[in-house]
Amino acid sequence: MSTEKVKEAIAKILPDVETVICYQQGFDGLHTTPLFIKIPEEINGLIWNPLCVQNLTSYLPSIKKKVGIVVKGCDSRTIVQYLQEGLIDREKIVIIGVPCTGVVSVKKVLREIGHQPVAGVAFDDNGNIVVKTSKGDRTLAIADVCPDKCATCQYPTPIVYDYLAGDPIKSDKPKESVHEDIRQFDEKTLEEKKAYWEKELEKCIRCYACRNACPMCICQDSCIAETREPHWISQKLSLTEKFMFHMIHAVHLAGRCVECGECERVCPMDIPVAKLKKKINTEMKELFNYEPGVDPDGKPPMYTFNVDEVKIKEHKL
Amino acid sequence: MPDTGYLPKEKVKDFMRELAKDAVVYAPCLEGDTVIFRPFSEERTLCFDRPANSPPKSVIYPQSEQLFAFEYKKDPEDHQKMSVELKADTNVPGMVIFAARPCDARGFTIYDRVFIDTDTPDPYYKKRRENTLIVTLSCAEPSPGCFCVGVGGGPAHKEGSDAMMTELEGGYFIEPVSEKGKAILNKSMIEDGSPYLQKAQEAQAKAHEAVKNPFETDKLKISQDLFNNDAFWEEAVSKCVSCGACTYLCPTCYCFNITDEQASGKGERIRSWDACMFFHFTLEASTHNPRPTRFQRFKNRVGHKFVYYPEKYDGAIACCGCGRCIRYCPVSVDISEIVSNLTESGQKQQQTAGSAKK
């Protein structure tokens, strides 16, 4: 298993860095939580399993000292995007990449087990997660309870890394599958889509968990969702204001969203907010053949232009 | 009239319809995978088998409410002169919170000390509180992260409830707590509860056993040394992303903002929930911020609940142990673990663990 390899890699880099960001067991069997390793003794607290879902890279831009970090393939896209936008110094980051065959969506597991308290969790060798509850064990195929992003994952092996804990894996998922869900949703009528978003966004409590967990939401403390100068949105709890906030989040991520799914994972009200950003990504791919977080030398499409845009046709009235 | 009641399961909806005749009945409803308190209506799907994602606090303390409306008016005689008219409305309809959990109800008692038992009571909160009947449902088993027994509550703790239901095989045993709660025993669907009393008590005792107390003792003793040690906080909450999920889902968090909105000379002053975890919360116009870092804000949040509030209100802890801030934290920050480490016994444990390491 990769756990030992991850531990080895951390032990190797620890003398060179201030801290290594990885995972430890959280408050129950289903949850992991970040672990910041500073001394070798702390390495024992590390865990590595398909519950290590959180995209830890969002801590990177705010850390000034040299750090090590453990990343999955999808997480590495954030680092690539940070590099494109000049938000981190590559010299100050030591990346331990771990090839990944898919993680577990805690929300999906909870749905499967009827939101019962979890007594313990184990993984078997056949790609299953075994969840112990007071009503007995439930064995679930990880493939059935993985986040949507894993089902179409193109980058199981990190794109950038200094150490690779494990052998590289190639994706066996068709490229066209990535945006299939967006295409299907778009086939609904305008009224259906409007009703869908009204119902979903009405649940929003404006806790901004989606924003604060988002690795690419770099304005953070200066977010226009909270400022009065400029005064974009009010504190009223209307659908209009909730809708506006999510449009702000989506539009500010245009051509930048690495589809890590953190916004959706952390939403306490289970709103599918990642869909909005993924839709824009679909268009970015179509318009500019651009995919965020893949090429360290790339340029986000909204940061540049072509004098002659091949795919943008003038709109007729 | 008997002291207790019993509501057969098949009559629950009838009972809610009866309550809805002269009040808006808020009940936990299922929307997708999310459980939310919604005004009861026939097409909604009720969900009583787990605590709601968000507590019913917004029923009595809305996330956003108008304090007053204002309108600028031109003086008909002198167009240079403007006058202002203010209109405040504190009227609210009768409301019922149905099948909230005991911790949710207990949360309101924490607000009561702040908003009602003061020399400047809050008329909006007070009216809503007085007009609301709270019928709770005792918990059969703890949810992930629950720790109500550690903060003086419990799965069948009655403080804050007007009446409490306990689920039995075919129905709900009902115990009135307040005068308001007694009145519901008069409803025609309610049968005599006394044959079920013993079973209900057994169920409640069993549920109590199942909840963990992360603090070991009944009386929390926070170490002032640790509490005032910045390094402790930096270490404990370095993973916090400083969002408002914990505060907005908390049945005992009440900090708020007041803002004005206007268009064309008309507008309103709004009071809305705010979160002490946000940078903007304490940001001053001069750009000075007394709590600029995440750990300072987190310290204030824990401090408010476990140190400052108890200082002001005779030892009462401003936390009901519902566990939502743990369950829904984006990075699984565990407040019960942090507070437990802050206690004098927790401190000793850490020290022994630390010396063993060396």
Place this chain on the structure above:
Amino acid sequence: MSVVAGKELRIVGFLCNWCSYGGADTAGVSRFKQPTDLRIIKVPCSGRVDPLFVVRALLTGADGVLVSGCHPRDCHYTDGNFYARRRLEMLKRLLPFVGIDERRFHYTWVSASEGQKWQQVVTDFTNRIHQLGPLHVKKENEG
């Protein structure tokens, strides 16, 4: 015609200072007949138009939004409209995904001398919005 009478709709136009505002002025000076639904907001450059301006307008009362700038290669600031083109195209494709008819938003290029073209753009866009009718995205759910 007043908005209240129900005949006129609310259309917001973001016009760049150098070309399209000039074009609208030319149309006015030349006394070309134009519908009166449009409310013009002058911006320094179409590159100043944050796609969220359009979203905010559509969410808070506008029935249609028109953005107009200098023709590509003619931007007063050289490349402001090139950036605008990408952003506005992105928005145009996002709107139907959230249930807003993309026809309610149009972006185009009109130079200062094109008074007649301006008249055509305003007339056609206004007609289109009238065909679509008023937009009621706004639905207040006070909680």
Place this chain on the structure above:
Amino acid sequence: MTDIKNPYLPELATVLRVIEETPNIKSFQVAFNDPEKMKGFTFQPGQVGQLSVFGVGESTFVINSPPTRMEYLQFSVMKAGEVTAAIHNLYPGDQVGIRAPLGNWFPYEEMKGRNILFIGGGIGLAPLRTLILFMLDNRSDYKDITIIYGSRTPPDLCYKDELKEWEERSDVNLILTVDNEYPGWSKRTGFVPTVLKEVAPSPDDTVAITCGPPIMIKFVLEGLAQLKFRDEDIITTLEKRMKCGIGLCGRCNIGSKYVCKDGPVFSLAQLKEMPDDV
């Protein structure tokens, strides 16, 4: 159910006069529209009020006119954020809202018969002004009154007319300073804490009251400690972002104390008991 007073509802008031104190500070004299309310209004020196510009918001300021002069209430406002900018746009005749009085006040009863030392910087003279004028109106109750006041440049000094008046009075010892040399300025230069050291007032039977920018207060407190002032005899008045003004909204707290309700006036002895997130 009895109707209780709505603590969020401001009393309507009219701006009577606007005084430009410095390039970015204006004073506003306002009176309640209801003459009865004006007549019945009482407050203590040091208490604050919430001044509303409807549509923009509310902000907290010390009522810096003394309770001994009740034709109007005066607030001095430095332009910094959204609300203060809106206040700066007010003209005589404009309508505002006031919620006052809020908070605690200077313990002037306990200061009777003692020497008084005021130390202010910039707009920090505003909260001191109310007490200075109150004491001058009750001059015989107090022994020596010394005022050390400084600002960045001479135009930044507030209440210039009053400073002149105090300078001319024989029963007030006024010491003015500006940060650096300035054309036409013949008085002291240097930061307030430095001047405090130079003047070195005696701590004997003296109460020091200070207000100014956080950094100035920090060094003034150090200076006073060096001069052997007791913590109980050092009094300051704090500023925080405030919203409700009645100890509920949770943002102006320092530990369990709310600046809006338990303050804004604290002695250094009290402050030392509190956490340091000031």
